[in-house]
Amino acid sequence: MSDRDTRHQQAMQKLKAHVDEKVARATEQRGLLLVFTGNGKGKTTAAWGTVTRALGYGYRVGVVQFIKGLWECGERDRLQDDPNLEVVIMATGFTWETQNREADTRACREVWAEAQRLLADPGVYLVVLDELTYMLKFGYLDIGMVKRAIENRPREQTVIITGRNAHRELVALADTVTEMQEVRHAFNGGIQARRGIDY
Ligand code: ATP
Ligand code: MG
Numbered sequence: 001m002s003d004r005d006t007r008h009q010q011a012m013q014k015l016k017a018h019v020d021e022k023v024a025r026a027t028e029q030r031g032l033l034l035v036f037t038g039n040g041k042g043k044t045t046a047a048w049g050t051v052t053r054a055l056g057y058g059y060r061v062g063v064v065q066f067i068k069g070l071w072e073c074g075e076r077d078r079l080q081d082d083p084n085l086e087v088v089i090m091a092t093g094f095t096w097e098t099q100n101r102e103a104d105t106r107a108c109r110e111v112w113a114e115a116q117r118l119l120a121d122p123g124v125y126l127v128v129l130d131e132l133t134y135m136l137k138f139g140y141l142d143i144g145m146v147k148r149a150i151e152n153r154p155r156e157q158t159v160i161i162t163g164r165n166a167h168r169e170l171v172a173l174a175d176t177v178t179e180m181q182e183v184r185h186a187f188n189g190g191i192q193a194r195r196g197i198d199y
Helices: 003-025 043-056 074-079 101-119 132-137 143-151 168-173
Strands: 033-037 061-065 085-089 126-130 158-162 176-179
Touching: 033 043, 033 168, 043 061, 043 074, 043 126, 043 158, 061 101, 085 101, 101 126, 101 143, 132 143, 132 158, 143 168
Parallel strands: 033 158, 033 176, 061 085, 061 126, 126 158
Antiparallel strands: none
């Protein structure tokens, strides 16, 4: 074996020992809290990817869309016939255009009641709270109330929260936090959001 091969083999053995040790230490089995945040693209895409993954094993999944509920959404269209998927959308359609605080708060609370139902249902394996972070930011929902519902959820249930500027208490509570970092976004170069790619 060449020196280079020997060095590679030693490095790989070290890596394997390191990974094996980590695998041996990961003994706990329970549902997770994941937060996908940051300004870069990919948060909602990653959440729907996980939804597809869970549905693939026949698990029940609930998706709650706190913003853009009435907007087009390719994943929702594709997956909505799956009897294991329930999608709750904010019917009155909170968007950046509506600026009626009272109406938005009411719409948000209605959707939150549905989210609470899903978060209390041990038959639901995965709950996605898409764009929930803005509801906290605008004060439509109280962080204490959201934390309580998440903390008291069934042990086997996983929750994914997406949105920019995640509340620090949510970040502190989460098992996995991923920050999508924007290196560049086409929109800022004047390119329109693209059907089937951006929504
Ligand atoms: P996606 O739904 O594509 O995974 P996202 O959930 O990470 O994006 P949001 O902040 O929810 O991002 O934005 C939703 C829409 O805005 C999507 O059409 C997305 O492509 C677009 N978008 C995402 N990031 C940026 C950005 N940094 N600048 C401009 N537009 C963005
Ligand atoms: Mg999103």
